[in-house]
Amino acid sequence: MRVSPALAAEVKRLDGFNASACLNCGACTALCPLGYEILPRKMFRLVLLGLEERLMEHAPQIYSCLLCRMCEANCPAGVHIAGNIRALRSVVGRRHLSLRNA
Amino acid sequence: MPLPTATVLGILSDNLSRRGSVLPLSRRAATRWAKGLGIPEGGDTVLYTGHMYQLIPAIDALAGLLARLEDSRLTRLFGLGRFVNRFISLTFFMQLLVSRRKRAQYDAMLRDIAGLLQKAGISFGYLYGEEMYSGTLAYDEGLDDAFGPHARRVAETFQRRGVRRVITVDPHTTHMLHEVYPRFVPGFRLEVQSYLDVLAAAAGEAKAGANGQVVIHDSCVYARYEGVVEAPRVLLRRAGIAVGEPALTGLATHCCGGPAEVLFPGEAHRIALERVAQLTQVGRRITTMCPICLVNLRKAAGDGAEVLDISQVLAAADGGRG
Numbered sequence: 274m275r276v277s278p279a280l281a282a283e284v285k286r287l288d289g290f291n292a293s294a295c296l297n298c299g300a301c302t303a304l305c306p307l308g309y310e311i312l313p314r315k316m317f318r319l320v321l322l323g324l325e326e327r328l329m330e331h332a333p334q335i336y337s338c339l340l341c342r343m344c345e346a347n348c349p350a351g352v353h354i355a356g357n358i359r360a361l362r363s364v365v366g367r368r369h370l371s372l373r374n375a
Numbered sequence: 376m377p378l379p380t381a382t383v384l385g386i387l388s389d390n391l392s393r394r395g396s397v398l399p400l401s402r403r404a405a406t407r408w409a410k411g412l413g414i415p416e417g418g419d420t421v422l423y424t425g426h427m428y429q430l431i432p433a434i435d436a437l438a439g440l441l442a443r444l445e446d447s448r449l450t451r452l453f454g455l456g457r458f459v460n461r462f463i464s465l466t467f468f469m470q471l472l473v474s475r476r477k478r479a480q481y482d483a484m485l486r487d488i489a490g491l492l493q494k495a496g497i498s499f500g501y502l503y504g505e506e507m508y509s510g511t512l513a514y515d516e517g518l519d520d521a522f523g524p525h526a527r528r529v530a531e532t533f534q535r536r537g538v539r540r541v542i543t544v545d546p547h548t549t550h551m552l553h554e555v556y557p558r559f560v561p562g563f564r565l566e567v568q569s570y571l572d573v574l575a576a577a578a579g580e581a582k583a584g585a586n587g588q589v590v591i592h593d594s595c596v597y598a599r600y601e602g603v604v605e606a607p608r609v610l611l612r613r614a615g616i617a618v619g620e621p622a623l624t625g626l627a628t629h630c631c632g633g634p635a636e637v638l639f640p641g642e643a644h645r646i647a648l649e650r651v652a653q654l655t656q657v658g659r660r661i662t663t664m665c666p667i668c669l670v671n672l673r674k675a676a677g678d679g680a681e682v683l684d685i686s687q688v689l690a691a692a693d694g695g696r697g
Contacts, residue, residue, distance in 0.1 A: 307635075333639070336516070337639045341634070346599055359514075363517035
């Protein structure tokens with residue numbers, strides 16, 4: 274399994290990215306209207322551990338998040354879940370989807 | 376095969392960088408709603424549509440097309456689509472798929488919003504052809520390389536026209552100007568208020584008599600990002616309309632599914648059906664306050680419920696037609 278410290282470093286540089294505050298309690302997963310088990314706690318673990326290939330297996334979940342903040346309103350650790358996922362999109366878009374300016 | 380995320384987002388990003396909007400909109404299509412309303416051009420305070428209501432018919436047409444392509448082998452041709460779209464605006468042709476009747480429906484909502492503000496004695500101007508798209512869809516999808524420069528162009532326009540206060544018409548644009556632009560544009564300072572807050576703060580007399588009931592669907596962005604929860608209720612009650620509350624409401628509102636519409640139309644529809652089921656437990660006349668919620672819930676409701684924008688509900692009650 275390859276570890277990519279560059280991903281975690283790039284994401285952490287983003288304004289307000291605070292996934293390391295996650296307690297892994299699962300309240301977010303229980304409340305997510307999409308019902309994806311991966312969202313968002315495991316996703317953040319993959320980012321912080323630099324497991325980029327594993328993270329990219331979940332690209333559809335990263336992009337289907339509704340950013341509705343239902344999870345965030347009930348997060349006991351105050352993680353900016355929707356903001357973190359949006360920030361993750363910007364990094365994943367640049368690193369994997371050729372989404373720099375044309 | 377699912378829709379190719381990179382290609383769809385690439386087209387939206389290229390459009391924003393090259394053509395000023397995720398889906399190019401002609402100047403006429405963007406400003407047609409204001410014709411004959413006598414709104415002055417520019418001014419200290421402007422009504423800023425952010426093009427959301429005007430774009431919805433084209434976004435809906437695009438989503439419909441993508442929904443038909445989802446799980447089809449034709450998705451393999453998408454890579455070619457992004458390349459061609461850089462030179463010929465393929466997405467501009469989306470407007471041709473939109474019926475005149477549908478465009479007129481969304482224009483009428485903006486006319487109702489302007490009319491409500493005018494009747495409340497609020498002074499405001501409009502930037503007409505100089506008004507630009509806020510970039511909300513690009514920001515939400517993380518297309519920051521395209522969004523950042525676009526946000527600076529929008530901010531420059533407000534500054535050049537001497538705008539100090541903006542009245543917004545939808546939750547996404549409200550949040551963009553309120554919270555996101557200050558992070559992307561150094562020194563960006565505008566007073567930003569939703570028309571619902573502006574109307575609720577204006578002195579208004581309660582309307583005598585009953586004007587029926589609506590079930591309220593709060594927008595996630597208004598409720599959980601902007602804290603706009605009371606204003607729509609104040610306005611509905613003031614108009615003599617009883618407000619039905621679903622089990623998940625206000626700060627605990629359930630998403631309409633709309634934000635997934637472009638990339639995951641199947642998921643968006645599934646969530647909208649779930650939300651419509653929650654809302655119709657309370658009543659079959661539903662009101663929304665965001666054009667994305669409106670279009671997504673309408674499609675899911677079909678003939679089973681009437682879904683109306685709050686501007687339509689308020690304007691109808693104001694004219695005694697409620």
